[in-house]
Amino acid sequence: MDISVVIPLLNEEDSLTELHDWIAKVMQSNRYSYEILFIDDGSTDTSWEVIENLSQKNPNVKGIKFQKNYGKSQALNAGFKEVKGNVIITMDADLQDSPDEIPELYNLIVKDGYDLISGWKKKRYDSKIRKNIPSKLFNAAARKTSGLKLHDFNCGLKAYKKDVVKAVDVNGEMHRYIPVLAKNAGFNKIGEKVVEHQARKYGVTKFGMDRFINGFLDLITIWFLSKFGKRPMHLFGLLGTLMLFIGFCFAFYLGIDKLFFNPTGRLITDRPQFYLALVTMIIGTQFFLAGFLGEIILRTKTDTKRYTISNQINL
Known part of the structure; x- marks a missing residue:
């Protein structure tokens, strides 16, 4: 035809x-x-x-x-x-x-x-x-x-x-x-x-x-x-690594500053950098989890019916 x-x-x-x-x-x-x-x-x-x-x-x-x-x-x-x-x-x-x-x-x-x-x-x-x-x-x-x-x-x-x-x-x-x-x-x-x-x-x-x-x-x-689409971990893993790196940098800075430069100063939890470190590490972990879930779904997905046909002609 x-x-x-x-x-x-x-x-x-x-x-x-x-x-x-x-x-x-x-x-x-x-x-x-x-x-x-x-x-x-x-x-x-x-x-x-x-x-x-x-x-x-x-x-x-x-x-x-x-x-x-x-x-x-x-x-x-x-x-x-x-x-x-x-x-x-x-x-x-x-x-x-x-x-x-x-x-x-x-x-x-x-x-x-x-x-x-x-x-x-x-x-x-x-x-x-x-x-x-x-x-x-x-x-x-x-x-x-x-x-x-x-x-x-x-x-x-x-x-x-x-x-x-x-x-x-x-x-x-x-x-x-x-x-x-x-x-x-x-x-x-x-x-x-x-x-x-x-x-x-x-x-x-x-x-x-x-x-x-x-x-x-x-x-x-x-x-x-x-x-x-075939490798979601490549995107979410990259974003997660970036966010975790930023979080660890803030945490490392706060630790060094507290131990060697300001041991008697205010508590780490009173400093805004602490919350930045905490939030970025949580977000980074979530990105990693999203990547893992994406990989699992990709490997276990099955085709689903997306529409129902009620009638046909000449088919």
């Missing part, structure tokens, strides 16, 4: 039929063998019924329905496990991503040998205050932290070599950082393509300002995991 199109969605009943028809037209005109995999992330409208109707008309349509809303990352994770195509295209269900981009994205993977191509919505139709400005700040921080020179990490329109989606584990809210996850997994040929961004035609956006706060927190998480 040439292409798998993975579409996570939440309450997009109005746009699904039009999006399906548009994708099918592009696939047929380019003679691609394909599948369209819709992942219903706990919709409360008639989105699943629409998907069922589309699957009856087009056997290439497949679907996964979550028991409740688990988030975009879990939806993509479920979709990536099921895809069969050599090239995987992800896009949003709100018609803001154009299926007409698919042939160029496909060629960049197949002919130019890229592992991953990330879309760049250079011209956006979103609110500047609500999305554009926060997105620029978020992407600048992501570039600085990850070392990937991408303009739009959070663009839903991306193309992947099949090996990439089978290798990365998208969890939590890490869908924003799939290029970083791919890089950490050893896929280094990552590119970018300017894509068309269309104004929302139906419904309202499902994302608020809180996603940017969560995005920055996730950025810190993925930086830590990429640097120290």
